[in-house]
Amino acid sequence: MSRQKVILITGANGEVGHGLIEKLSQQTPRPRIVTLDIRNIAPAMQPLVERHIVGDILDTILLSTLINEYDIEAIYHLAALLSTHSEFNPEAAHRVNVQGTINLLHLAAEEGRLRGKPVRFLYPSSIAAYGVPTLEAKAAAHPATETDFPYPTTMYGCNKLYCEHLGRYYTFHYQQLSAAPSVGVDFRCVRFPGLISATTVPSGGTSDYGPEMLHAAAQGKPYACFVREDTTIPFMAMPDAVKSLLLLAEAPAEKLTQRVYNVTSFSLSAADFAQRVKQAFPDAHISFKPDKARQGIVDTWPADIDDSAARKDWGWSPDYDIERAFNEYLIPTIRQRYQNA
Ligand code: AKB
Numbered sequence: 001m002s003r004q005k006v007i008l009i010t011g012a013n014g015e016v017g018h019g020l021i022e023k024l025s026q027q028t029p030r031p032r033i034v035t036l037d038i039r040n041i042a043p044a045m046q047p048l049v050e051r052h053i054v055g056d057i058l059d060t061i062l063l064s065t066l067i068n069e070y071d072i073e074a075i076y077h078l079a080a081l082l083s084t085h086s087e088f089n090p091e092a093a094h095r096v097n098v099q100g101t102i103n104l105l106h107l108a109a110e111e112g113r114l115r116g117k118p119v120r121f122l123y124p125s126s127i128a129a130y131g132v133p134t135l136e137a138k139a140a141a142h143p144a145t146e147t148d149f150p151y152p153t154t155m156y157g158c159n160k161l162y163c164e165h166l167g168r169y170y171t172f173h174y175q176q177l178s179a180a181p182s183v184g185v186d187f188r189c190v191r192f193p194g195l196i197s198a199t200t201v202p203s204g205g206t207s208d209y210g211p212e213m214l215h216a217a218a219q220g221k222p223y224a225c226f227v228r229e230d231t232t233i234p235f236m237a238m239p240d241a242v243k244s245l246l247l248l249a250e251a252p253a254e255k256l257t258q259r260v261y262n263v264t265s266f267s268l269s270a271a272d273f274a275q276r277v278k279q280a281f282p283d284a285h286i287s288f289k290p291d292k293a294r295q296g297i298v299d300t301w302p303a304d305i306d307d308s309a310a311r312k313d314w315g316w317s318p319d320y321d322i323e324r325a326f327n328e329y330l331i332p333t334i335r336q337r338y339q340n341a
């Protein structure tokens with residue numbers, strides 16, 4: 001029986017997943033996409049995918065059956081519990097975020113052995129992998145490089161940082177062991193800032209105050225922001241997040257000098273964010289009611305990150321700076337979304 005060549009996306013029903021499915025399905029030739037998520041796939045995505053599997057990345061029997069049916073050339077492993085959510089049940093988060101990732105890395109290694117060619121493994125890490133010790137250090141810091149402040153304070157951040165290392169380990173382990181050094185896993189990781197989508201509202205993240213503010217204003221709902229006005233972190237519009245994953249996936253292996261790359265677009269404070277939302281939606285009612293725990297998390301994330309390695313190695317640059325992100329993507333798309341609704 002011949003196995004069908006596919007791209008596998010886990011956590012496909014999340015906000016990065018939708019954008020990724022749309023972009024991948026515009027490629028020529030159009031790749032066959034198999035998606036895996038604990039929920040049903042959104043109806044709009046269904047026609048774009050070969051098959052959607054409702055299942056759990058902790059189900060190793062399910063994962064091993066995938067190998068029988070499919071020749072998996074690339075894996076985009078997006079499934080994760082986000083930072084705030086993970087703090088409510090850290091051990092469950094560890095199982096999903098770490099054991100789930102090991103299961104997928106193992107699947108990639110097995111698949112690499114079968115196809116005699118490494119499987120590209122794209123992994124979204126996060127600014128949560130950082131842990132800036134104090135607000136003074138945050139204010140004084142230069143844009144953080146990938147190796148700065150490796151002391152995350154959340155379970156999610158610890159999981160992301162560790163999985164970056166696991167990806168590196170799986171890549172080099174198989175290169176060293178194998179008689180054919182090209183067999184195994186080709187792990188490539190982007191560290192995302194806070195992502196903002198005009199079409200989906202995130203859940204369970206700590207950078208969510210930005211997108212929540214926008215989506216609430218567009219629906220005429222009041223919004224109480226859970227961080228202080230001066231809180232500053234980097235953000236990126238969702239199309240750029242998808243662009244970065246696809247660019248990194250396509251980069252020639254010899255160009256990559258590291259396995260983990262920061263990507264970013266613009267930094268702004270929660271007050272500036274609110275200001276931009278109010279310019280677009282003058283009736284927006286935004287108040288600030290900091291939540292101690294969530295504020296504590298964002299305070300350990302750098303205000304800006306250095307993505308010069310990604311720019312140099314694989315030509316990364318965002319399409320959406322702050323003006324384009326708000327004026328050409330976020331505001332018009334969100335307005336339209338809720339008008340249509
Ligand atoms: C979260 O807030 O947990 C995520 C992230 C920054 O990775 N959006």
